[in-house]
Amino acid sequence: xxxAAKVLQDLRASAERKPDxxxxxxxxxxxxxxxxKLDADAWLVxxxxxIAALDIGDDTLAQKCIQxxxxxxxxxxxxxxxxxxxxxxxGKLAEAGLxxxxxxxxxxxxxxAAKRQVMLxxxxxxxxxxxxxxxxxxxxxxxxxxxxxxxxxxxxEELMYAQAAFCMExxxxxxxxxxxxxxxxxxxxxxxxxxxLALKQFCxxxxxxxxxxxxxxGIKMCASRLLKAAPSKDATVTSQEDxxxxxxxxxxxxxxxxxxxxAAAESSKVAATKWIETQ
Amino acid sequence: xxxxxxxxxxxRLVCLVAFFLFFHSGYSTFEHLxxxxxxxxxxxxxxxxxxxxxxxxxxxxxLGIVLVADDFKEILMETExxxxxxxxxxxxxxxxxxxxxxxxxxxxxxxxxxL
Numbered sequence: 240x241x242x243a244a245k246v247l248q249d250l251r252a253s254a255e256r257k258p259d260x261x262x263x264x265x266x267x268x269x270x271x272x273x274x275x276k277l278d279a280d281a282w283l284v285x286x287x288x289x290i291a292a293l294d295i296g297d298d299t300l301a302q303k304c305i306q307x308x309x310x311x312x313x314x315x316x317x318x319x320x321x322x323x324x325x326x327x328x329x330g331k332l333a334e335a336g337l338x339x340x341x342x343x344x345x346x347x348x349x350x351x352a353a354k355r356q357v358m359l360x361x362x363x364x365x366x367x368x369x370x371x372x373x374x375x376x377x378x379x380x381x382x383x384x385x386x387x388x389x390x391x392x393x394x395x396e397e398l399m400y401a402q403a404a405f406c407m408e409x410x411x412x413x414x415x416x417x418x419x420x421x422x423x424x425x426x427x428x429x430x431x432x433x434x435x436l437a438l439k440q441f442c443x444x445x446x447x448x449x450x451x452x453x454x455x456x457g458i459k460m461c462a463s464r465l466l467k468a469a470p471s472k473d474a475t476v477t478s479q480e481d482x483x484x485x486x487x488x489x490x491x492x493x494x495x496x497x498x499x500x501x502a503a504a505e506s507s508k509v510a511a512t513k514w515i516e517t518q
Numbered sequence: 519x520x521x522x523x524x525x526x527x528x529x530r531l532v533c534l535v536a537f538f539l540f541f542h543s544g545y546s547t548f549e550h551l552x553x554x555x556x557x558x559x560x561x562x563x564x565x566x567x568x569x570x571x572x573x574x575x576x577x578x579x580x581l582g583i584v585l586v587a588d589d590f591k592e593i594l595m596e597t598e599x600x601x602x603x604x605x606x607x608x609x610x611x612x613x614x615x616x617x618x619x620x621x622x623x624x625x626x627x628x629x630x631x632x633l
Contacts, residue, residue, distance in 0.1 A: 296621035
């Protein structure tokens with residue numbers, strides 16, 4: 240027996256984008272009126288289901304939720320940005336832009352409207368304007384790691400890897416314990432051909448999250464690249480023995496993980512082991 | 519995912535019993551004190567049976583709460599972080615854009631009943 244309200248709450252906390260789950264659980268709650276029993280959480284559920292309904296294309300449900308929120312909080316900028324999102328979803332980008340501009344004129348520091356404006360510019364196909372808007376926002380709110388992540392994403396779409404790497408460094412300053420951010424940074428560095436630093440970052444990923452397969456692959460690829468390159472006399476560079484040791488460690492762990500009982504059929508395990516050893 | 523644990527009926531029963539004992543001992547104390555006042559007797563401390571009833575209710579409460587409470591979360595940050603998937607990178611709820619094919623894909627789909 241699944242408690243719909245609890246699942247919706249967990250999804251709000253983990254910030255995962257699962258609109259099908261949210262709509263499937265939230266629609267009966269809202270249509271039966273049971274959502275009002277949740278007191279303060281009811282409005283959060285309305286907002287959550289409205290956004291999920293926009294993602295899925297269920298415009299009637301979205302309209303219903305936004306209407307309920309409008310009745311409860313008339314004129315609130317948070318509700319107005321939802322209305323802006325609704326217009327964005329159906330493709331009326333210009334009108335959505337007007338709403339966000341109006342909110343920002345009333346209150347320059349409104350974070351939600353500023354962020355929506357960035358995404359609106361991106362949806363309109365103006366990536367450089369979106370980037371400048373987001374940079375302006377981050378000049379003021381430099382502790383918003385979500386914003387830095389989004390900026391990194393925008394730069395990556397434009398293939399501007401150096402700037403994306405800088406954004407990821409800002410994210411890492413704010414959230415140093417999250418191995419996923421280190422992983423993204425490591426992969427950007429690898430793409431930039433900065434293998435030395437990429438190797439260090441991949442090691443950090445595996446340090447923060449034991450047996451992270453993607454991190455182990457990263458270590459293998461970096462180590463084998465560096466071993467093939469000419470050995471350098473530079474003392475700051477990782478030595479050959481260390482590289483070989485890391486390569487061996489990554490290989491062993493990968494084979495152990497892929498060979499774990501119940502992981503796959505025997506033939507697949509054999510094939511995976513052979514392939515890992517040749518990398 | 520996040521399924522609520524089956525309510526522990528025994529634990530709830532124990533908590534209920536403990537609550538009644540607690541309430542009963544409180545009421546008995548009140549009655550005892552009014553009785554003493556009625557016979558103008560001096561206060562000689564609580565009778566032994568009320569004390570035992572009170573302490574029993576506390577012990578039962580302890581047991582009941584432990585049975586009813588949810589499972590603990592891990593204390594090591596590592597185990598919580600390991601559950602983070604790579605999709606959490608793309609989550610960014612304030613930065614959702616809606617020009618994706620979800621609207622077309624889900625248009626005529628009846629969502630399945632499992633989670």
